[in-house]
Amino acid sequence: MEAVDFGLITPVLPGVQWLRMPLPFRLDHINLWLLADGEGWTAVDCGYSTHPAREVWDRILAPGDGRRPVTRLMVTHCHPDHVGLAAWLAERCSVTPWMTEPEYLLARAVHQRAAGTGLAQMRELFLRHGLDPARCVAVNSPDEYYRRGVPQVPHAFCRLSDGDSIEIRGNAWRVIVGHGHSPAHASLYCERLGALISGDMVLPRITTNVSVWPMEPEADPLGQYLRSLERLAALPEGTIVLPSHGLPFRGLQDRITALRVHHAQRLERALEVCRQPRTAAQLLPELFGRDYHDEQLFFAMGEAIAHLNHLMHAGKLTRATDEAGSYRFARRSPPAPKEYA
Numbered sequence: 446m447e448a449v450d451f452g453l454i455t456p457v458l459p460g461v462q463w464l465r466m467p468l469p470f471r472l473d474h475i476n477l478w479l480l481a482d483g484e485g486w487t488a489v490d491c492g493y494s495t496h497p498a499r500e501v502w503d504r505i506l507a508p509g510d511g512r513r514p515v516t517r518l519m520v521t522h523c524h525p526d527h528v529g530l531a532a533w534l535a536e537r538c539s540v541t542p543w544m545t546e547p548e549y550l551l552a553r554a555v556h557q558r559a560a561g562t563g564l565a566q567m568r569e570l571f572l573r574h575g576l577d578p579a580r581c582v583a584v585n586s587p588d589e590y591y592r593r594g595v596p597q598v599p600h601a602f603c604r605l606s607d608g609d610s611i612e613i614r615g616n617a618w619r620v621i622v623g624h625g626h627s628p629a630h631a632s633l634y635c636e637r638l639g640a641l642i643s644g645d646m647v648l649p650r651i652t653t654n655v656s657v658w659p660m661e662p663e664a665d666p667l668g669q670y671l672r673s674l675e676r677l678a679a680l681p682e683g684t685i686v687l688p689s690h691g692l693p694f695r696g697l698q699d700r701i702t703a704l705r706v707h708h709a710q711r712l713e714r715a716l717e718v719c720r721q722p723r724t725a726a727q728l729l730p731e732l733f734g735r736d737y738h739d740e741q742l743f744f745a746m747g748e749a750i751a752h753l754n755h756l757m758h759a760g761k762l763t764r765a766t767d768e769a770g771s772y773r774f775a776r777r778s779p780p781a782p783k784e785y786a
Contacts, residue, residue, distance in 0.1 A: 449463060477491065523551045531598075574726060575725055618634065619634045671705065725772070
């Protein structure tokens with residue numbers, strides 16, 4: 446299947462349409478999914494708030510032959526390219542977005558600059574993990590970035606929970622909540638169509654970012670993510686995956702295997718490097734093949750910490766604080782053999 450132009454509605458399965466929206470980043474697009482639902486659409490995700498994205502929605506929602514209104518909006522998770530236009534679309538279409546509760550609450554927290562979500566806390570976390578103070582300048586304010594893409598968070602939501610079955614045009618879509626990329630990401634699986642709307646949990650070419658954030662600095666999001674992949678791997682062979690980025694694809698189990706291998710290799714590399722005590726900042730070129738001095742530093746540091754925390758929780762690394770106050774991780778020494786008299 447080939448990429449479609451921005452703003453075109455393209456059928457992929459009976460009653461399922463693909464809408465590709467522009468993003469103002471290096472990752473230049475997001476896939477939205479429109480599910481025929483009575484006289485209207487159930488939209489899955491809504492895009493980052495930009496003028497071009499709103500223009501696309503204006504064209505789709507304009508009255509005309511064959512046009513359908515959005516009668517329900519479902520949001521997979523709280524990241525700005527997924528929830529950015531939710532409040533705008535909800536008001537325009539008189540709908541209340543459906544989300545899991547943790548995703549809705551985190552969206553509100555970040556938008557309101559609640560404790561643990563701002564630039565100061567992010568820089569403090571990265572400094573504690575060995576990032577040079579001068580390089581912290583490259584870490585942009587997460588709350589300002591968020592507010593650009595999400596000018597407003599919806600004032601209310603309808604709760605999605607793991608295992609819920611949502612009836613849409615005679616098709617039952619089961620909610621599968623995953624963790625690690627975000628607090629409670631909602632993927633949707635339809636057995637009748639053999640389709641998984643995977644959101645960001647499984648992508649065909651790039652790997653999903655899995656990071657530690659200041660509000661939960663001791664977390665093990667990588668462990669959560671790998672366990673979530675196990676649930677998705679149990680879906681039937683031949684499932685067609687409708688991801689948020691990249692092209693629709695088949696071969697879900699093969700892709701999940703590749704993701705597991707990818708993270709296993711990074712974990713093994715981290716263990717090797719940590720034969721001598723290392724900070725997360727020192728691991729960046731080892732884990733990612735280069736150092737970072739741009740906006741990607743934000744994601745790279747978060748993911749490096751996630752891998753180190755995972756190994757620490759597994760008992761394979763120890764963590765100590767050096768004289769500068771930075772965390773250093775070291776490979777745990779095997780226990781000395783017992784001596785018998």
